[in-house]
Amino acid sequence: MTRTLRILGTVLLALLVWQAVVTVFALPRFILPGPHLVFGTLWTSRALIAEHAWVTVTEVLLGLGLGAALGFASAIVMAASPVARSLLRPMLVFSQAVPVFALAPILTLWLGYGLWSKVAMALLIIYFPVTSAFFDALMRTPTGWLELARVIGARPARILWHIRVPAALPGFASGLRLAAVYAPIGAIIGEWVGASRGLGYLMLLANGRAKIDLMFAALIVLAVLTLLLHAAIDAACRRMWES
Amino acid sequence: MSAAPALRLSGRATAGGAPVFGPLSLEVRAGEWTCLLGPSGVGKSTILRLLSGLGGDVAFDGVAAADDGAPLAGRVALMAQSDLLMPWLDAVANVTLGARLRGEAGRRDRATGLLGRVGLAAHAHKRPHALSGGQRQRVALARTLMEDRPVVLLDEPFSALDARSRALMQDLAAGLLGGRTVLHVTHDAAEAARLGQNVLLMTRAGITSETPPAGPVPRPFDAPETLAFQGHLQRQLMEVE
Numbered sequence A: 001m002t003r004t005l006r007i008l009g010t011v012l013l014a015l016l017v018w019q020a021v022v023t024v025f026a027l028p029r030f031i032l033p034g035p036h037l038v039f040g041t042l043w044t045s046r047a048l049i050a051e052h053a054w055v056t057v058t059e060v061l062l063g064l065g066l067g068a069a070l071g072f073a074s075a076i077v078m079a080a081s082p083v084a085r086s087l088l089r090p091m092l093v094f095s096q097a098v099p100v101f102a103l104a105p106i107l108t109l110w111l112g113y114g115l116w117s118k119v120a121m122a123l124l125i126i127y128f129p130v131t132s133a134f135f136d137a138l139m140r141t142p143t144g145w146l147e148l149a150r151v152i153g154a155r156p157a158r159i160l161w162h163i164r165v166p167a168a169l170p171g172f173a174s175g176l177r178l179a180a181v182y183a184p185i186g187a188i189i190g191e192w193v194g195a196s197r198g199l200g201y202l203m204l205l206a207n208g209r210a211k212i213d214l215m216f217a218a219l220i221v222l223a224v225l226t227l228l229l230h231a232a233i234d235a236a237c238r239r240m241w242e243s
Numbered sequence B: 001m002s003a004a005p006a007l008r009l010s011g012r013a014t015a016g017g018a019p020v021f022g023p024l025s026l027e028v029r030a031g032e033w034t035c036l037l038g039p040s041g042v043g044k045s046t047i048l049r050l051l052s053g054l055g056g057d058v059a060f061d062g063v064a065a066a067d068d069g070a071p072l073a074g075r076v077a078l079m080a081q082s083d084l085l086m087p088w089l090d091a092v093a094n095v096t097l098g099a100r101l102r103g104e105a106g107r108r109d110r111a112t113g114l115l116g117r118v119g120l121a122a123h124a125h126k127r128p129h130a131l132s133g134g135q136r137q138r139v140a141l142a143r144t145l146m147e148d149r150p151v152v153l154l155d156e157p158f159s160a161l162d163a164r165s166r167a168l169m170q171d172l173a174a175g176l177l178g179g180r181t182v183l184h185v186t187h188d189a190a191e192a193a194r195l196g197q198n199v200l201l202m203t204r205a206g207i208t209s210e211t212p213p214a215g216p217v218p219r220p221f222d223a224p225e226t227l228a229f230q231g232h233l234q235r236q237l238m239e240v241e
């Protein structure tokens, strides 16, 4: 309860500062509209925004699901096999050296203007954090447990699945939490580069038509959706660890 | 269970160039319960680890083997000084861990039975974070007893228990492990006096063997011979250094 109050307080303070800036500097509405105007637009354009938000949410969830699955599998393969590790690790690091932003036009070229180029962007942007967080955790199993397994006569594949993977799940979870914040960035960049639907597209469109209030409304929805996604993943990870 | 072999360890151990122990030599008799008593940091856990085939950061120059010539690997159950329970498994699943890691059938009924005998029937489905230190140690004991191995190495297995459950667990372990080669590391002179068919005293100077009272183990904790032997061991410990 106090937590809800604290969050409400923070939101209220932000809105007050926002309104104060607009009033004190007498900013015109096409530079920075006040919160009143933005929330008005959010309400009147709710159908439009919801339609585009749904597209972005789909892209983000697909990218997140596929990226998490791929990251989970890659990390396990790398942990299980030294050969795979020596091959994949440099590739993983190199993939980080190429800014995902720079890939957006190429992905649009390859996968088209539709859903999948944005899913691919979200996937690419989260693949590294998920894989490396999980892989690092898989390589840091407490030695006591590994020694116990050795004396007990365990098979390596079973040590991996019954000890190293469960012990590394908190690492996977922290990768996922990061991914929840990164995946929307990937999807939005994809939409900026070429799309006819989605919140990123709507923001560009509104910007082009000097509907800054609509742009801010879309931005707020995006931020709230990202926060909700982060909270949902956080809760899911907690549940996973509990059971 | 195959025949319980005698164990022999002789040599010296170093860690990062600094001596851990030795040179020393000890023998653990086949099918008997041997207590290894000594002050903290003298190298008792290291000896158990070496007999389990775990070097870690310790370099060992010598032999640690069974006297029947066959390798020890696969014949040893080790209860380490920390309980090493898996936090994501409940007590029963922790006790059946060995079977699961080897890909054998679980034998949950036996695990539940053992948990009952260590006094944890009501806690069988709790996970380690919901157990007290002494309860966790008893789960680890049950996991070790579950392993049907001819050589059993126990590293301070009862250290977290109250006096009453400690005596009960000593009786239980002595009963279930009869006929196996047991090496039991302890700080506690009373424990060694009760359980040891052989008692080895380990100091920086090396290992000496103390002669326990005749008769079967576990000895009654309040019998005059047990108490006299306990006093004798305590006296030896006090005279170290």
Ligand SMILES: Nc1ncnc2c1ncn2[C@@H]1O[C@H](COP(=O)(O)OP(=O)(O)OP(=O)(O)O)[C@@H](O)[C@H]1O
Residues within 6 Å of the ligand: B015, B016, B020, B039, B040, B041, B042, B043, B044, B045, B046, B047, B056, B057, B058, B081, B187
């Ligand atoms: N991995 C290691 N690296 C460096 N030193 C070590 C290592 N393992 C053990 N030692 C040293 O070896 C000595 C003996 O350690 P060991 O754990 O065998 O003692 P112990 O007799 O079991 O003590 P306690 O009764 O306190 O458990 C200690 O001085 C310790 O610092």
Ligand SMILES: [Mg+2]
Residues within 6 Å of the ligand: B044, B045, B046, B081, B155
């Ligand atoms: Mg020790």
